[in-house]
Amino acid sequence: MSEPVLKAEKLDAADDLAPLRDRFLLDDVVYLDGNSLGALPAGVPDRVADVVRRQWGELRIRSWDESGWWTAPERIGDRIAPLVGAAAGQIVVGDSTSVNIFKALVAAVRMAGEDRTEILVDASTFPTDGYIASSVARLTGRTLRAVTPAEVPAALSGRTAAVLLNHVDYRTGRLHDLPSLTAAVHAAGAVAVWDLCHSAGALPVGLDEHGVDLAVGCTYKYLNGGPGAPAYLYVRRSLQDRFDSPLPGWNSHVEPFGMRPEYAPAPGALRGRVGTPDILSMLALEAALEVWDGVSIDAVRAKSLALTDFFLECVAAYVPGGRVESLTPVPHEERGSQVALRCADAGDAMKRLIERGVVGDFRAPDVLRFGFTPLYVGFADAERAARVLGEVLGGA
Amino acid sequence: MSEPVLKAEKLDAADDLAPLRDRFLLDDVVYLDGNSLGALPAGVPDRVADVVRRQWGELRIRSWDESGWWTAPERIGDRIAPLVGAAAGQIVVGDSTSVNIFKALVAAVRMAGEDRTEILVDASTFPTDGYIASSVARLTGRTLRAVTPAEVPAALSGRTAAVLLNHVDYRTGRLHDLPSLTAAVHAAGAVAVWDLCHSAGALPVGLDEHGVDLAVGCTYKYLNGGPGAPAYLYVRRSLQDRFDSPLPGWNSHVEPFGMRPEYAPAPGALRGRVGTPDILSMLALEAALEVWDGVSIDAVRAKSLALTDFFLECVAAYVPGGRVESLTPVPHEERGSQVALRCADAGDAMKRLIERGVVGDFRAPDVLRFGFTPLYVGFADAERAARVLGEVLGGA
Numbered sequence: 001m002s003e004p005v006l007k008a009e010k011l012d013a014a015d016d017l018a019p020l021r022d023r024f025l026l027d028d029v030v031y032l033d034g035n036s037l038g039a040l041p042a043g044v045p046d047r048v049a050d051v052v053r054r055q056w057g058e059l060r061i062r063s064w065d066e067s068g069w070w071t072a073p074e075r076i077g078d079r080i081a082p083l084v085g086a087a088a089g090q091i092v093v094g095d096s097t098s099v100n101i102f103k104a105l106v107a108a109v110r111m112a113g114e115d116r117t118e119i120l121v122d123a124s125t126f127p128t129d130g131y132i133a134s135s136v137a138r139l140t141g142r143t144l145r146a147v148t149p150a151e152v153p154a155a156l157s158g159r160t161a162a163v164l165l166n167h168v169d170y171r172t173g174r175l176h177d178l179p180s181l182t183a184a185v186h187a188a189g190a191v192a193v194w195d196l197c198h199s200a201g202a203l204p205v206g207l208d209e210h211g212v213d214l215a216v217g218c219t220y221k222y223l224n225g226g227p228g229a230p231a232y233l234y235v236r237r238s239l240q241d242r243f244d245s246p247l248p249g250w251n252s253h254v255e256p257f258g259m260r261p262e263y264a265p266a267p268g269a270l271r272g273r274v275g276t277p278d279i280l281s282m283l284a285l286e287a288a289l290e291v292w293d294g295v296s297i298d299a300v301r302a303k304s305l306a307l308t309d310f311f312l313e314c315v316a317a318y319v320p321g322g323r324v325e326s327l328t329p330v331p332h333e334e335r336g337s338q339v340a341l342r343c344a345d346a347g348d349a350m351k352r353l354i355e356r357g358v359v360g361d362f363r364a365p366d367v368l369r370f371g372f373t374p375l376y377v378g379f380a381d382a383e384r385a386a387r388v389l390g391e392v393l394g395g396a
Numbered sequence: 397m398s399e400p401v402l403k404a405e406k407l408d409a410a411d412d413l414a415p416l417r418d419r420f421l422l423d424d425v426v427y428l429d430g431n432s433l434g435a436l437p438a439g440v441p442d443r444v445a446d447v448v449r450r451q452w453g454e455l456r457i458r459s460w461d462e463s464g465w466w467t468a469p470e471r472i473g474d475r476i477a478p479l480v481g482a483a484a485g486q487i488v489v490g491d492s493t494s495v496n497i498f499k500a501l502v503a504a505v506r507m508a509g510e511d512r513t514e515i516l517v518d519a520s521t522f523p524t525d526g527y528i529a530s531s532v533a534r535l536t537g538r539t540l541r542a543v544t545p546a547e548v549p550a551a552l553s554g555r556t557a558a559v560l561l562n563h564v565d566y567r568t569g570r571l572h573d574l575p576s577l578t579a580a581v582h583a584a585g586a587v588a589v590w591d592l593c594h595s596a597g598a599l600p601v602g603l604d605e606h607g608v609d610l611a612v613g614c615t616y617k618y619l620n621g622g623p624g625a626p627a628y629l630y631v632r633r634s635l636q637d638r639f640d641s642p643l644p645g646w647n648s649h650v651e652p653f654g655m656r657p658e659y660a661p662a663p664g665a666l667r668g669r670v671g672t673p674d675i676l677s678m679l680a681l682e683a684a685l686e687v688w689d690g691v692s693i694d695a696v697r698a699k700s701l702a703l704t705d706f707f708l709e710c711v712a713a714y715v716p717g718g719r720v721e722s723l724t725p726v727p728h729e730e731r732g733s734q735v736a737l738r739c740a741d742a743g744d745a746m747k748r749l750i751e752r753g754v755v756g757d758f759r760a761p762d763v764l765r766f767g768f769t770p771l772y773v774g775f776a777d778a779e780r781a782a783r784v785l786g787e788v789l790g791g792a
Contacts, residue, residue, distance in 0.1 A: 025449075025453045027454070031456065033456065033457045036457055037452075037456055037457045037460075039453075039456065040448065040449075040452050040453035040456075044448060045445065045448050045449050045453070048444060048445075048448050048676070049441065049444075049445060052436065052440060052441050052444050052622070052680070053421075053436075053441050055623075056433075056436050056622055056623055057421045057435075057436035057441070058423070060427065060429065060433055060435065060436075060755070061429045061432055061433045061755065061757065062750075062755075063623065064433075064623075069623055069624075095491065095492070095495065096491070096645065096670055096671025096672055096673075096674075097671050097672070098643065098645035098646070098647075098670045098671030099491065099495055099643060099645075099670060099671060102642075102643055106535075123657070126646070126655075127646045127649065127655050127656060127657065127659075128645045128646035128647075128671060130657055130659075131644045131645060131646065131649070131659040132643070132644065132645065134644070134659065135641075135642055135643065135644055139502075139535045139536070139642060140535070146657070171655075218672070220672070226448070226452055226675070226676055227451075227452055227459065227460075227465055227672075227674075227675035227676070228465075228672045228673045228674040228675040228676070228678070229674065229676075230674060231671075245531075246498075246531050246535060247494060247495060247498055247528070247531065248527040248528065248530070248531055249492065249494035249495075249524045249527060249528065250494070250522070250523045250524035250527065251494075251524075253523065253527070257760060258760060259522075259523050259567075259759065259760060260523060261519070261523065261526055261542070263523075263526075263527040263530065274492055274494045274495055275492025275493050275494030275495060275524060275627075276492055276493070276614070276616070276623075276624045277492075277624045278492075278623075278624040278625065278626060278674045278677040279622070279623035279624040279677070280444070280622055280623070280624070280625075280676045280677045280680055281674040281675070281676045281677045282624070284448070284676055354458075359456070359457060359458075361457065363655065364653060364654060364655060
């Protein structure tokens with residue numbers, strides 16, 4: 001056996017998280033696209049069947065109380081909270097990531113006050129964040145400026161209302177320095193809004209510890225909630241009374257069944273709710289989150305870094321020189337849980353990888369993206385992926 | 397047997413829609429709360445199980461293409477279209493009703509132009525519509541005025557930007573005159589936005605025929621899509637190029653996987669999309685809509701009116717005089733598919749009805765609400781509900 005294969009065996013044998021793979025329904029595909037759609041947790045199918053057949057089909061309307069449907073957004077928010085370093089009562093689940101970015105950014109601008117006229121947004125952001133930020137600027141009469149995260153400290157001023165940043169860049173996998181950027185935003189008197197889509201579930205976030213104001217994330221990547229599972233919104237406890245939502249739906253009313261013509265917001269995190277929550281998707285997510293029982297996010301982070309280190313090592317061993325270039329930073333403190341390789345014919349290469357049982361994804365125009373979900377990806381997977389990539393790109 | 401019982405038997409025997417009840421999973425409860433949460437269509441559990449186990453669990457990320465996840469919002473919109481009198485290509489499914497009202501009303505105000513400074517909203521509306529309208533007014537710098545639908549024609553002026561109306565009042569079951577109100581709104585040069593939550597699936601709407609501009613509806617009432625199933629947005633074809641969304645997420649980009657920093661909206665109905673759609677809830681809805689195969693909405697309307705007529709007749713026969721007062725209009729052209737009875741101790745009365753197997757709902761402070769879903773409610777159900785109500789309220 002080759003050296004990488006032997007090393008993978010050793011690493012897998014020493015991996016305390018390896019048994020967690022059994023909490024998912026998987027096959028022999030090497031699935032490195034959990035940063036786009038997480039794999040199916042084993043407990044989800046039966047839970048969803050129960051929600052459909054018994055809770056909806058038999059209890060029907062009674063389930064809003066008896067099956068806990070009404071309180072699901074806050075309850076599941078509290079289930080996500082420890083994974084992102086938040087105490088209970090600050091996260092609510094529901095709506096898409098885009099809609100939550102809209103809520104968070106409008107609320108942030110309102111918190112900052114009238115004399116703060118500029119919004120800063122990560123120039124390399126996932127597109128939807130930029131589109132929504134632009135809409136928020138237009139609706140609130142602010143200007144929008146796109147800067148790289150590195151440029152943020154210099155771009156901040158007394159005019160800055162809010163800054164929307166990504167914890168991990170969706171394309172390159174670069175991890176941004178949330179603690180120091182948040183501190184810089186606060187030093188300028190502005191409000192920090194973080195998008196956690198590519199970090200939550202893969203590494204410690206520390207929302208409370210680092211004083212993040214508002215945060216948004218999706219649940220279908222490293223949280224394995226299922227396709228289009230509802231996103232979540234974090235509002236720091238000390239800001240909740242000032243959270244002034246642009247989407248004041250009846251679900252966030254202090255007395256939702258009072259059917260009052262005047263809006264009066266509920267206290268706490270549920271002020272971020274809007275309309276009736278999508279119960280099937282939401283309760284699938286709740287079941288999915290049970291895979292985290294007893295799992296330490298620090299252990300997940302350690303394995304994630306070991307996996308991406310090892311994958312890069314195997315790529316260097318298997319892929320002919322010059323065929324790929326890693327866009328993912330080498331220093332651990334700058335790396336999320338994915339490896340992005342620039343490659344001349346990336347679209348075609350990914351097709352051939354998938355045909356051979358290695359699933360990553362292609363991001364136009366020239367990026368091969370490989371996501372490492374420590375809960376179900378092992379070192380042998382990383383070795384095989386690099387080996388097949390080497391074959392596809394004409395290596396040994 | 398009593399006269400109402402005999403009459404119910406005759407009416408059920410002559411009911412061509414009676415066999416449709418077999419398309420649902422039901423029991424011996426009289427379920428008159430389908431205007432809050434529709435019953436479970438028989439085809440949904442297996443479909444959802446397939447979506448979870450095979451589409452998500454086995455195909456995983458490939459399902460966005462191979463299982464048609466990506467195009468579901470438009471495809472399911474086209475499935476709803478004939479039920480509300482719309483040609484294909486004008487409806488997109490996704491997000492909650494509240495979020496869609498926000499999109500529609502901001503877009504309507506933008507269509508109306510800068511010199512149109514006032515939004516009118518139904519004063520008796522379901523609360524969320526009013527809350528969202530108020531937020532739209534605040535964000536777009538318009539004023540908001542609440543008027544009853546009857547007052548709309550007199551309230552319209554050259555200052556009116558948009559009018560948000562409910563087709564059927566959620567509380568009383570009153571059906572408003574969509575054709576003539578829409579015509580009045582248009583005569584004033586304003587944009588008509590209709591909320592169809594309590595009409596779609598219960599009666600013909602005729603969106604295209606009556607020139608409605610924008611419409612929004614939920615899918616978990618008479619469309620039986622399941623708890624919190626995604627809502628839909630109708631944008632009349634001739635207005636689609638002018639639909640300027642306040643929630644321009646990446647899913648409505650003309651080239652969503654181009655990952656471009658500048659937003660460029662897609663043509664057509666899918667301009668109303670925002671973020672990643674909640675696939676489990678959405679595909680449950682798609683399966684649920686199959687109960688409409690071969691069903692005429694005119695036949696549904698005829699049965700709905702016959703059911704509510706008969707229920708009112710039975711209430712008169714069984715309930716002691718003066719104990720309840722119907723808030724639902726007697727003329728057919730003013731009646732939706734529910735009967736609302738004002739009753740002094742409505743909360744307690746509904747509790748006792750539910751204990752005896754008759755499920756309606758209570759709307760504070762004093763309304764008993766009974767929804768009649770012609771696809772699965774029969775005349776014997778109406779008779780039994782009225783009879784039990786009579787018992788509960790101390791009748792014979």
